[in-house]
Amino acid sequence: MYKHLLLLACVVSIFASCGNGSFSVSGKIKDMPEQKFYLEELGANAIASLDSGMTKADGSFSIKGKGTEEALYRVRFAMGKYIMLVLKNEAATIAGDWNNLEEYHIDGSQGSQTLKVFLTALREHIRDVNSLDYVTKQLSQKGGNKDSMMQGVQDDLSRMNKEFVSYVKQFSDTTSLVPNAVFAANLLNPNIEGYYLKTFYDKLPKRFPNSQQAKAFADIYSKKFATAEAPVKDTYVKKDDGKYNVRSKDAVVATEFSAPTPDGKIVALSSFKGKYVLVDFWASWCGPCRAENPNVLAAYRQFKEKNFDILGVSLDDDKAAWQKAIAADGLVWTQISELKKWQSVIGRQYNIESIPSNVLIDPDGYIIAKDLHGDELEKKLLEVLK
Numbered sequence: 001m002y003k004h005l006l007l008l009a010c011v012v013s014i015f016a017s018c019g020n021g022s023f024s025v026s027g028k029i030k031d032m033p034e035q036k037f038y039l040e041e042l043g044a045n046a047i048a049s050l051d052s053g054m055t056k057a058d059g060s061f062s063i064k065g066k067g068t069e070e071a072l073y074r075v076r077f078a079m080g081k082y083i084m085l086v087l088k089n090e091a092a093t094i095a096g097d098w099n100n101l102e103e104y105h106i107d108g109s110q111g112s113q114t115l116k117v118f119l120t121a122l123r124e125h126i127r128d129v130n131s132l133d134y135v136t137k138q139l140s141q142k143g144g145n146k147d148s149m150m151q152g153v154q155d156d157l158s159r160m161n162k163e164f165v166s167y168v169k170q171f172s173d174t175t176s177l178v179p180n181a182v183f184a185a186n187l188l189n190p191n192i193e194g195y196y197l198k199t200f201y202d203k204l205p206k207r208f209p210n211s212q213q214a215k216a217f218a219d220i221y222s223k224k225f226a227t228a229e230a231p232v233k234d235t236y237v238k239k240d241d242g243k244y245n246v247r248s249k250d251a252v253v254a255t256e257f258s259a260p261t262p263d264g265k266i267v268a269l270s271s272f273k274g275k276y277v278l279v280d281f282w283a284s285w286c287g288p289c290r291a292e293n294p295n296v297l298a299a300y301r302q303f304k305e306k307n308f309d310i311l312g313v314s315l316d317d318d319k320a321a322w323q324k325a326i327a328a329d330g331l332v333w334t335q336i337s338e339l340k341k342w343q344s345v346i347g348r349q350y351n352i353e354s355i356p357s358n359v360l361i362d363p364d365g366y367i368i369a370k371d372l373h374g375d376e377l378e379k380k381l382l383e384v385l386k
Contacts, residue, residue, distance in 0.1 A: 023087040025075060026062035027094030029055075029101065035078040039063045042072050042084075059098070069213050070111055072179040084119065086111030086179045111177045118171055118184060125164045132157050162253045165193070170255045172200060174345045178213045194228030199351060201225065207348075254279075254361045257346045259313070259336040262323050267336050269311065274363050276308045276384060278377075281347065281357040283315040284325030289356040292373055293329040299377050300333055306385045307363070309333060315355060317341040360384075 025039070034055055041048040055061045055077070065073070067088050075094075076082040081101050083094060087109055096104030102123060106112050165188065172185040185200050201221040208214035258268035269279070280296055282289035300310050314337035316322035326335055338344050344352075350359060360369040360380060369380050 022064060022066050023089060024062065024064045024091045025085065025087070025094065026092075027060065027075075027083075027096070029059040029061075029094070029104075030097045032059035032077075032098040033079065037061055037063075037078065038076045039065055040074050040076055042074055069211060070177050070179050071213070072183055084112075084115060085109060086115050086177055111180060114175060114177070115180050115183070118180065121164075121167065122187070125160070128160060129157065132160070166253045166255045169196060170257075170349055173348045178204070178208050178211050178217070182213075182217055190225070194225050197221065198225035198228040252367045254359065254365050254367050255349045257349060259338050259346060261334065261336055262319070262326070267311070267334055269361075270365075272309055272311060272361075273365055274307075276363060276381075277361050278308075278310045278372075279350075279359045279361065280310055280312045281315065281350070281352050281355050282312060283341075283355060284318070284321045285316070286355050290325065290329060292356045293331065295374055295377060297330060297332075299381060302378070303381050303385055308381065308385060311336065313337065313344075313346055315341055315344050315347055315352070 032055060034057055036052060036054055038049055039051045041050055050065050050073075051063055053061060053063055061075075063075070065087070070086050070088040072084065072086055074082045074084045081098075083096075083101070083104055083106075085092060085106075088111075090109045092109040092112055093107045094104055095106075102120075104116075106116060168184050168187055172181050175181050175184070181200075181204070185197060188197065190197060201218050204214045204218045205211075254269060256269055258266050260266055269277075278296075278299075282293070284290075296310065300308075310333040312326075312331060312333060312335040314322050314335060316325075316337050317339050319337075319339055322335075322337055322339070325331075338346065350357075356373065357371055358373075358377075359367050360372060362368045362384070368384065372380050
């Protein structure tokens with residue numbers, strides 16, 4: 001996967017840059033040799049060179065550009081290094097060291113700062129994967145107990161890649177800027193994540209209704225991934241300890257999230273690791289959800305002593321109504337909510353388009369079932385909690 005990420009790190013989306021909006025970029029890079037630099041707009045079909053200049057002896061530079069929406073740019077230096085930016089109507093300032101330019105600091109552009117955090121995580125992942133890849137090569141040259149050690153390293157590689165793919169999807173689904181969302185999504189391997197990319201681009205215009213870029217990308221990429229099919233349903237096998245675990249090569253790691261309880265305490269999904277947990281999406285205003293709550297409550301009472309718990313995620317926007325429904329329906333498990341109704345970030349992360357909905361997650365953090373209602377919930381819990 002990491003080779004694919006490295007390739008796609010330089011192949012990103014096209015953005016229109018016309019209109020009256022203007023931005024400026026200035027910086028000072030310690031120990032940077034004098035050289036020519038370019039302001040470029042990065043595109044899937046082309047890289048447009050918008051302007052250029054010469055850096056000064058003290059490592060300083062400045063340049064200006066125009067654009068009607070936030071777009072993805074890079075300042076490229078002739079000696080082969082570059083800095084990526086997301087800009088619109090901003091005055092961004094950059095500081096850094098030529099000998100370690102990846103650790104540059106940027107002010108004046110929140111979109112660029114958010115992108116830098118993502119790029120830092122990307123580079124750390126690539127370094128970690130390369131380290132394990134080196135260990136794999138070393139083990140392949142040795143005898144002895146290399147097979148069991150090799151399997152352990154390969155398992156670590158698989159886990160790391162799945163966790164990072166989940167992180168990329170979370171970033172793509174929750175960032176507030178089109179350039180960042182599309183850049184991250186395009187790092188995914190389309191041969192594996194085609195169905196995710198199909199749903200991502202199908203939803204993009206609804207998510208950013210005022211963005212012409214979002215509409216343009218949806219028009220292009222929705223067609224490209226139109227035939228992508230949903231992944232084969234996960235398969236489960238019984239482990240030696242009698243518990244169940246995901247064994248499919250397409251197994252999905254549950255995306256991390258957190259939100260406040262009614263009393264303001266922040267609770268994260270990861271705090272339930274080691275248990276089977278049902279993440280239950282509902283709302284006080286949802287009639288079918290309220291009708292399903294007695295079934296969920298019955299399941300909780302039946303299985304709560306068997307390493308099982310429930311985390312309620314409400315798509316409410318009225319805190320008082322949410323609290324009243326919790327009390328009225330006797331929902332005694334942990335409840336959290338962003339109080340954003342359909343603008344819930346967690347809901348977008350899990351592609352929730354209707355409620356009630358739920359996902360069942362195993363103790364290792366893998367999603368092993370979805371949308372279990374009525375007798376189906378009890379049946380699945382009887383199966384995995386034997």
